[in-house]
Amino acid sequence: MDPIFFDGGAALWRVALSSVLAYIGLVAMLRVSGRRTLSKMNAFDLVVTVALGSILASIVLSRDVTLAQGGLALALLIGMQYLVTWSSVRLPWVRRLVTGEPALLLHRGELLPRALRVARVTPAEIRAAVRSAGLASLDEVEAVVLETDGELSVVGRVEGDEASSLADVTRPGRRADRARRAP
Incomplete structure (x- = not known):
């Protein structure tokens, strides 16, 4: 025994x-x-x-x-x-x-439904991330990105078309190499 x-x-x-x-x-x-x-x-x-x-x-x-x-x-x-x-x-x-690519889930205040579905993220989770970033409105947001580690990054609205931190972010329907130009 x-x-x-x-x-x-x-x-x-x-x-x-x-x-x-x-x-x-x-x-x-x-x-x-x-x-x-x-x-x-x-x-x-x-x-x-x-x-x-x-x-x-x-x-x-x-x-x-x-x-x-x-x-x-x-x-x-x-x-x-x-x-x-x-x-x-x-x-x-x-x-x-190995790591995948970050995915754009919200762009210039607009939710991207296809990207949300693919990433299995709800609009409520996006709104929570925006609130956590200290922003009151989706209109104040340039982008919400699902990072390769699963974290949601919120980028505040920028003047003009310059959003260089989004250069490597994949937009729905685009490959990352084409998305290198600011979304």
């Missing part, structure tokens, strides 16, 4: 020692890999973070995974994440593949 509450002192010492060593190794690897490894998360970053947690749990709790095997798994995952982020900075197609 498997013990439920206590499996002996040796098992506890193994968990304690592997927890401390795995934690130190993970923190060291994350420091070496740079700030981007745990930056504000998009879907790709979330997957990496969950996978790191899963590997750490396996190292700590599984008797079948040695500290060396777990350390190698952590190092490989962090290395692959570093390679992908390094590539995404240099190759636009990798960036689009």
Whole structure:
């Protein structure tokens, strides 16, 4: 019969020692890999973070995974994440593949129903984001953008046609390369 509450002192010492060593190794690897490894998360970053947690749990709790095997798994995952982020900075197609593109949901005070449907965002959520930005009316808003990390950005109305912060935002029915001209 498997013990439920206590499996002996040796098992506890193994968990304690592997927890401390795995934690130190993970923190060291994350420091070496740079700030981007745990930056504000998009879907790709979330997957990496969950996978790191899963590997750490396996190292700590599984008797079948040695500290060396777990350390190698952590190092490989962090290395692959570093390679992908390094590539995404240099190759636009990798960036689009990994992080997606921001999407325009409201433009010059007008909700974009097709974009809202595709993004699965309600008009009420747009109004809440506008209120959070301290604006009282949608007419005061140049744009609301669904960022690649899931956050809604509100850009206040600008004079003329210059909205350079919207250069990389995809408008419904347009590709990002055509949308580089201010929307």
